Amino acid sequence: MNNNYKMCFTSTNVAVVYKSRYGSTKEYAQWIAEEIERDLFEAASVTGQYLEQYDTIIYGGGLYAVGILGIKLIRNHFESLKDKNIIVFSVGLAKESPEAMEDIKEKNFSEEMQQTELIMLRGAFDLEKLSFSDRMMMKALKRKILLKDPKTLNEEELGILQCFENPVNMIRRESIQPIIDRVRKEQRIPAECKDLSGKE
Numbered sequence: 784m785n786n787n788y789k790m791c792f793t794s795t796n797v798a799v800v801y802k803s804r805y806g807s808t809k810e811y812a813q814w815i816a817e818e819i820e821r822d823l824f825e826a827a828s829v830t831g832q833y834l835e836q837y838d839t840i841i842y843g844g845g846l847y848a849v850g851i852l853g854i855k856l857i858r859n860h861f862e863s864l865k866d867k868n869i870i871v872f873s874v875g876l877a878k879e880s881p882e883a884m885e886d887i888k889e890k891n892f893s894e895e896m897q898q899t900e901l902i903m904l905r906g907a908f909d910l911e912k913l914s915f916s917d918r919m920m921m922k923a924l925k926r927k928i929l930l931k932d933p934k935t936l937n938e939e940e941l942g943i944l945q946c947f948e949n950p951v952n953m954i955r956r957e958s959i960q961p962i963i964d965r966v967r968k969e970q971r972i973p974a975e976c977k978d979l980s981g982k983e
């Protein structure tokens with residue numbers, strides 16, 4: 784990273800907070816914190832009150848049965864964090880779509896949080912690495928899908944079945960770009976900063 788690029792992120796303080804079960808979200812969170820050169824925290828190591836000192840909070844959590852891991856850290860403290868710039872990212876297998884976004888927001892965001900930005904990133908899946916309970920959950924999901932008429936299966940259901948055949952890894956560093964762009968925008972970074980990075 785060149786020095787001009789660093790200068791683009793000196794105006795406000797940003798915390799990147801994550802909760803990850805198998806490492807996908809952790810990897811994205813580390814990349815984001817590295818790119819913007821800001822503080823990185825595991826969700827369990829901070830409180831909502833501690834986050835009040837930050838102007839921008841980027842929260843990432845793995846997606847399990849449409850639930851974002853650890854999102855209660857933000858949801859339960861939203862009253863005191865609502866004037867901050869909050870960006871939430873979920874990491875799952877599902878592709879981003881308006882329907883998936885709506886489902887995730889409905890399940891994880893309180894009514895007051897509905898305007899909070901949500902970005903869906905894609906993670907990884909390896910049946911062999913799952914805990915016993917996660918493997919049982921996935922097997923139950925597989926059984927449910929197999930009971931359906933194969934002709935009616937949607938892209939997501941077919942994707943889940945494929946995950947049982949081979950490990951999947953859709954983690955890509957370039958996927959963090961919308962989050963980086965959003966942080967730049969929140970900090971009112973002039974457009975010429977983008978040119979200085981030599982990355983765009």
Ligand SMILES: Cc1cc2nc3c(=O)[nH]c(=O)nc-3n(C[C@H](O)[C@H](O)[C@H](O)COP(=O)(O)O)c2cc1C
Pocket residue numbers: 802803804805806807808809844845846847848849850874875876877878905906907908913917918920921
């Ligand atoms: C039990 C279980 C449930 C899952 N549920 C979802 C889901 O509802 N939507 C989705 O897109 N991905 C789902 N996934 C995939 C995970 O979100 C994916 O593996 C992600 O990379 C996990 O992130 P982490 O390693 O940071 O915890 C599920 C995985 C497991 C094991």
